[in-house]
Amino acid sequence: MIERSFDVAVIGGGPAGMAAAAKAAELGLSAVLIESRDLLGGVPLQCIHPGFGLHVFGEDLTGTQFAYRLIERVERSGAEVMLRAHVHSVEVEAHDEKVVNVVAPGGVVRVRCRALIYAAGARERTIFEIGVVGDRPAGIFTAGEAQLLMDLYGVLPGREVVIVGSGDVGLIMARRFALEGARVKAVVEIMPWPGGLMRNVVQCLHDFGIPLLLSHAVVRVAGRGRVERVVVARVGEDLRPLPGTEFEIPCDTVVVAAGLRPNADLLERMGAAIDPATGGPVVNELLETTVPGVFAAGNALVVNDLVDYAVEQGERAAEGAKLFVEGGGLPAADWKPVARGRNVRLAVPHYVSGERGAVVYARVERPERNVLIRVPELGLRRFAVAVRPAEMVRLELPRSAFEGVELERLTLEVVPRE
Amino acid sequence: MSEVELVCIVCPASCTLKARLAGGGLEVEGAGCARGVEYARRELTNPVRHVMTVVKVRCGDLPVVSAITSKPVPKSCVFEVVKATANLEVEAPVELGQVLLENVCGASLVATRRVRRVSGAGCPASPASP
Numbered sequence: 001m002i003e004r005s006f007d008v009a010v011i012g013g014g015p016a017g018m019a020a021a022a023k024a025a026e027l028g029l030s031a032v033l034i035e036s037r038d039l040l041g042g043v044p045l046q047c048i049h050p051g052f053g054l055h056v057f058g059e060d061l062t063g064t065q066f067a068y069r070l071i072e073r074v075e076r077s078g079a080e081v082m083l084r085a086h087v088h089s090v091e092v093e094a095h096d097e098k099v100v101n102v103v104a105p106g107g108v109v110r111v112r113c114r115a116l117i118y119a120a121g122a123r124e125r126t127i128f129e130i131g132v133v134g135d136r137p138a139g140i141f142t143a144g145e146a147q148l149l150m151d152l153y154g155v156l157p158g159r160e161v162v163i164v165g166s167g168d169v170g171l172i173m174a175r176r177f178a179l180e181g182a183r184v185k186a187v188v189e190i191m192p193w194p195g196g197l198m199r200n201v202v203q204c205l206h207d208f209g210i211p212l213l214l215s216h217a218v219v220r221v222a223g224r225g226r227v228e229r230v231v232v233a234r235v236g237e238d239l240r241p242l243p244g245t246e247f248e249i250p251c252d253t254v255v256v257a258a259g260l261r262p263n264a265d266l267l268e269r270m271g272a273a274i275d276p277a278t279g280g281p282v283v284n285e286l287l288e289t290t291v292p293g294v295f296a297a298g299n300a301l302v303v304n305d306l307v308d309y310a311v312e313q314g315e316r317a318a319e320g321a322k323l324f325v326e327g328g329g330l331p332a333a334d335w336k337p338v339a340r341g342r343n344v345r346l347a348v349p350h351y352v353s354g355e356r357g358a359v360v361y362a363r364v365e366r367p368e369r370n371v372l373i374r375v376p377e378l379g380l381r382r383f384a385v386a387v388r389p390a391e392m393v394r395l396e397l398p399r400s401a402f403e404g405v406e407l408e409r410l411t412l413e414v415v416p417r418e
Numbered sequence: 419m420s421e422v423e424l425v426c427i428v429c430p431a432s433c434t435l436k437a438r439l440a441g442g443g444l445e446v447e448g449a450g451c452a453r454g455v456e457y458a459r460r461e462l463t464n465p466v467r468h469v470m471t472v473v474k475v476r477c478g479d480l481p482v483v484s485a486i487t488s489k490p491v492p493k494s495c496v497f498e499v500v501k502a503t504a505n506l507e508v509e510a511p512v513e514l515g516q517v518l519l520e521n522v523c524g525a526s527l528v529a530t531r532r533v534r535r536v537s538g539a540g541c542p543a544s545p546a547s548p
């Protein structure tokens with residue numbers, strides 16, 4: 001068994017992990033980046049569409065181009081990279097001592113570190129989790145599987161496609177299928193509004209004449225050997241199928257794009273508290289979980305629609321790790337909870353100290369127009385023309401906003417502009 | 419011309435625009451930045467889109483390489499680009515930014531991934547010079 005030792009170990013070589021490892025090394029820490037696949041990059045490596053990096057690089061890059069930019073930054077930073085290295089478990093031996101058990105090609109490696117940044121991304125929800133019954137023939141894919149087949153291996157998974165879910169992932173896959181000559185029969189969405197960005201509804205569906213069925217659900221898949229058709233029904237306000245509204249759509253492929261959940265199993269096993277609203281860990285403004293010295297970033301923390309935010313979180317976690325390593329722990333603080341107010345479904349971080357600036361990432365419950373996003377206790381407010389559940393709200397709480405303010409808690413709320 | 423509602427697709431902010439052609443000029447409401455105004459003008463006169471696809475690769479460590487148009491092409495030309503690439507095959511290695519096809523709908527098609535060469539049956543260590 002091999003033993004290695006670093007100031008900080010980063011789990012997951014996607015955008016958040018790459019940014020975290022590079023930043024940690026740039027800040028002078030010894031850092032290792034552990035990735036289970038045979039190359040760094042994470043999700044963007046299989047995204048061939050543009051829309052990546054507008055904030056981080058000030059350019060509109062494809063996912064692949066974006067991934068290479070970050071890979072180069074990791075290489076320049078001097079962080080060590082372990083590929084084909086799967087993190088199996090983590091032992092928390094002491095307050096500032098953790099051991100990461102890594103299954104690597106050369107055998108098991110025990111990586112000893114003082115701080116840990118967990119950036120293992122999210123996993124896709126499957127057809128089993130969304131209540132679709134019926135046959136289980138060939139031809140059912142998650143969106144990520146279909147994307148990997150098409151864009152990394154050049155295989156078209158099917159010719160007549162029904163897509164379940166209208167989040168960005170579903171919309172983007174609809175366009176990919178249409179561009180490669182498949183027929184996308186419908187994108188079926190259970191909610192009364194599209195799950196993805198409006199720009200993707202326009203350029204992925206409208207451009208190709210693909211029907212979007214809102215307030216509809218795929219209830220059953222039928223087919224022997226291969227998918228032959230799906231049964232779709234209209235749903236009521238309770239999101240249950242309305243009897244008598246069923247109809248069939250013939251197809252040979254079903255693509256499930258039913259959302260992502262943070263991949264938080266390892267964190268849970270370390271004893272980290274999990275927020276049911278995000279599915280990820282409870283964190284403070286430095287993105288430290290309830291396990292001291294264990295930080296989280298990217299989709300493992302909260303599902304991000306913008307890669308830029310995942311990168312920002314990775315860097316923030318690295319700054320936290322630096323403070324932790326140098327101080328033998330984060331300085332004691334009087335943590336104030338961030339409460340979710342009107343029309344806020346989730347908000348991260350969960351605690352702030354007021355001793356430094358913080359960035360809050362949030363999602364609304366339902367679409368709304370002409371609103372103020374505000375934190376009344378700090379007198380902070382920002383106007384937004386529109387907020388949608390698909391688009392994460394990012395709000396900076398500058399250090400100066402906390403000055404001279406006595407706080408017990410903060411409330412993030414979205415209210416109509418009077 | 420009457421008012422048209424458009425959703426700006428320049429960046430993920432997805433501003434809702436109200437555009438009106440009036441007296442030879444264009445009035446745009448709701449754009450968060452100047453690029454939104456420009457988008458509305460183009461969308462009403464000559465809408466353009468980037469096209470992305472994959473192209474077959476011989477002797478590579480991956481069977482295809484991803485590619486994008488060097489600039490947006492007219493929307494009506496999108497399928498011409500994909501058709502032109504359907505039967506295209508390039509030989510590894512492929513570098514990032516390498517031009518895979520020139521002059522399609524006024525743009526070229528450039529590689530957005532790196533594909534390394536692997537040698538084996540029918541694939542000598544370096545590509546045959548064209």
Ligand SMILES: Cc1cc2nc3c(=O)[nH]c(=O)nc-3n(C[C@H](O)[C@H](O)[C@H](O)COP(=O)(O)OP(=O)(O)OC[C@H]3O[C@@H](n4cnc5c(N)ncnc54)[C@H](O)[C@@H]3O)c2cc1C
Nearest residue numbers: 012014015016035036042043051087120121298299306307
């Ligand atoms: C289809 C699709 C389209 C998107 N389009 C856009 C877009 O246009 N613009 C944009 O800004 N964003 C887009 N995004 C969002 C963006 O891709 C994500 O926000 C970003 O990838 C999150 O980065 P991450 O590092 O948290 O996770 P990931 O990219 O998922 O990376 C996690 C990494 O951790 C590794 N890992 C997991 N478990 C282990 C383990 N136990 N041991 C070792 N390694 C492990 C995985 O192999 C993976 O490489 C899109 C996402 C999808 C799915």
